Amino acid sequence: MIADEQQIRSLIERWAEAVRCSDLAGVIKGHAHDIVMFDVPPPYKGVRGLDAYRQVWPSIFQWQAQGASFEIESMDVTVGRDLAFAYALLRCGTSEQLRRNPEMRLRLTLCLRKENDRWEVTHEHHSFPFTDVGEEEPAGHIFTAAQT
């Protein structure tokens, strides 16, 4: 189990490193052919399959090239016998965005299965929380997303 957790942590850390390096082959290396990703932008129904997943990254790499960070701040991994999941918080933004909103974090959930003794990511959910103004936390829980 400890070896499995270490393998999964390494997989996710290497993935984030590949994102920072605009290394597309590295980004998709640990991902299943049937990956379903809920990305920050639409499509609402998710990015389905490894080919679609691959197409997501060039525009993120472009954003990275403008100085955006993609740093894992914390990660929690739960390992089972044949499935695992992890959730993480990432400092993800340009230095100007993080200066204006120091609390801002990308929230990330990854679900994995073990195939032939190798862990692979089958589901990924990325999101930023919705706020009223983008700088302060809203007073209450309001579905501003749905209201726009």
Place this chain on the structure above:
Amino acid sequence: MIADEQQIRSLIERWAEAVRCSDLAGVIKGHAHDIVMFDVPPPYKGVRGLDAYRQVWPSIFQWQAQGASFEIESMDVTVGRDLAFAYALLRCGTSEQLRRNPEMRLRLTLCLRKENDRWEVTHEHHSFPFTDVGEEEPAGHIFTAAQT
């Protein structure tokens, strides 16, 4: 495994039904004491623990009472020996919001573990995708969230 999948589907369907009925006890029934939820609004670091999770719901119930839906449209469940995960798309909004933006879906990821032969939710991630204008899908993948 089939029995497990059925148990998990029922748990999630009953949870959504409890949300629609503003039934707080029903909403938290299948949840672990150490649940970590990434909710649609902040806090950025997530809602941590069952007490905090409980406090999220009254304002959502209030929104529901104004006519918002919370209907599971599709759900995909992966069951392992001791862990499971599910992702789902929900029609979640008032009829006016869904009229203006018929494609809008709440994306939901749930991670579960089996404790004493009973499945419980240990992690939940809710989000709406970010769009530029909230009605059309943006042309490219732009981290509009981070840019606000």
